[in-house]
Amino acid sequence: MFTFGATEGAQELVKKSDYERLINEFGAKSIDDEIISSFRKPHKFLLMKLFYAHRDLDLYLKERLNGRPVSIVSGRGPSNYMHIGHLVIFEFVKWLQDELDAEVYIPLSDDEKYVFGKVKSLDQAYTYAVDNALDLIALGFKEGKTFFFVSTRLSEIYELSVTLSRYLTFNTVRATFGLEGEGVNSGVVFYAAVQAAHILLPTAKKGLFVLVPIAMDQDPYMRLTRDIAVKAGFKKPAAVYSKYISGLTREPMSASKPETSVFLIDSEEDVRKKIWTAFTGGRPTVEEQRKFGGNPDICVVYEWLKVFIFKDLKTMDEHARKCRSGELLCGECKRMLADGLIKKLAEHKARKKQALKVIDRFFLHEIEIPEEIIKLLE
Numbered sequence: 007m008f009t010f011g012a013t014e015g016a017q018e019l020v021k022k023s024d025y026e027r028l029i030n031e032f033g034a035k036s037i038d039d040e041i042i043s044s045f046r047k048p049h050k051f052l053l054m055k056l057f058y059a060h061r062d063l064d065l066y067l068k069e070r071l072n073g074r075p076v077s078i079v080s081g082r083g084p085s086n087y088m089h090i091g092h093l094v095i096f097e098f099v100k101w102l103q104d105e106l107d108a109e110v111y112i113p114l115s116d117d118e119k120y121v122f123g124k125v126k127s128l129d130q131a132y133t134y135a136v137d138n139a140l141d142l143i144a145l146g147f148k149e150g151k152t153f154f155f156v157s158t159r160l161s162e163i164y165e166l167s168v169t170l171s172r173y174l175t176f177n178t179v180r181a182t183f184g185l186e187g188e189g190v191n192s193g194v195v196f197y198a199a200v201q202a203a204h205i206l207l208p209t210a211k212k213g214l215f216v217l218v219p220i221a222m223d224q225d226p227y228m229r230l231t232r233d234i235a236v237k238a239g240f241k242k243p244a245a246v247y248s249k250y251i252s253g254l255t256r257e258p259m260s261a262s263k264p265e266t267s268v269f270l271i272d273s274e275e276d277v278r279k280k281i282w283t284a285f286t287g288g289r290p291t292v293e294e295q296r297k298f299g300g301n302p303d304i305c306v307v308y309e310w311l312k313v314f315i316f317k318d319l320k321t322m323d324e325h326a327r328k329c330r331s332g333e334l335l336c337g338e339c340k341r342m343l344a345d346g347l348i349k350k351l352a353e354h355k356a357r358k359k360q361a362l363k364v365i366d367r368f369f370l371h372e373i374e375i376p377e378e379i380i381k382l383l384e
């Protein structure tokens with residue numbers, strides 16, 4: 007499965023060493039202080055090293071610094087309603103858009119979810135695509151600079167996919183995506199070219215340098231697309247890689263395991279229940295916690311507070327200190343997280359309702375809103 011730009015997808019817990027391998031073995035570079043300080047107000051995700059590695063981000067920023075317009079591509083595979091983890095990369099993309107005044111392209115890969123059997127029909131994927139687009143518009147992307155499209159509904163994508171498919175052999179696709187057996191359908195194979203077309207569309211259309219914010223395990227597909235770009239005579243897209251955020255149970259967040267994450271459509275009660283059973287680094291008893299302190303380094307509640315609630319590093323460090331010293335009890339942290347997420351979800355839902363009024367202005371093609379989505383927002 008290879009939806010780029012999402013935080014979902016790692017089927018196993020990613021180890022610290024895997025993060026390092028991307029740099030030590032696969033030639034990505036660390037995001038260093040020089041890059042971070044080139045932004046006016048660096049995002050907390052950069053400061054806390056959630057986005058930690060890149061390919062050609064320095065060249066990309068130089069291009070922007072020289073006054074040339076740039077673009078960002080960040081896709082979403084519409085196979086379900088979104089959970090809060092899905093928003094992380096898009097919040098970062100929105101911040102990058104504001105910092106760099108970049109055009110943002112958001113492909114909704116209904117084709118991918120269909121050929122990989124994650125949805126029963128293209129229509130079902132379309133319904134999720136519209137729902138997911140509303141969630142993303144609700145993050146505040148700029149109208150006129152942000153372009154969504156459902157992959158099968160934009161004819162330019164088909165044209166570009168066919169053009170790029172000449173530079174992609176079956177063997178390369180098989181090796182990159184680990185395809186095995188005789189049951190692989192031909193849509194899966196062709197989708198490799200479609201994904202490259204999603205990434206290279208702004209370059210093919212307007213000659214723009216593209217940046218792809220992406221989860222680190224998606225790097226093989228990024229390398230493949232960079233290779234195709236060179237062969238097809240396009241500028242190689244840059245990439246910025248994120249680490250994974252733990253699921254509440256400490257497994258990866260997954261739409262098929264609701265207890266691992268908080269969905270944007272979850273009720274207040276669902277949120278409290280899920281956070282209450284989340285994995286912590288706390289001690290078994292209050293007495294031990296007060297005496298020995300907790301361990302924020304393994305605590306999912308602390309990790310989520312950092313990503314979703316705390317605004318700066320100082321607050322994060324102070325919280326970790328209080329945890330270690332035994333000043334804090336896990337119940338307090340869980341309440342803080344649940345209250346923060348419930349507020350965040352309520353605000354998000356209000357913005358999503360507003361997004362319904364303007365969604366057609368964000369799409370590169372005509373759209374219709376499925377009845378199901380309208381009902382969901384009532």
Ligand code: SF4
Nearest residue numbers: 287288300305329339
């Ligand atoms: Fe985690 Fe808070 Fe418990 Fe520390 S006190 S282990 S930060 S939940």
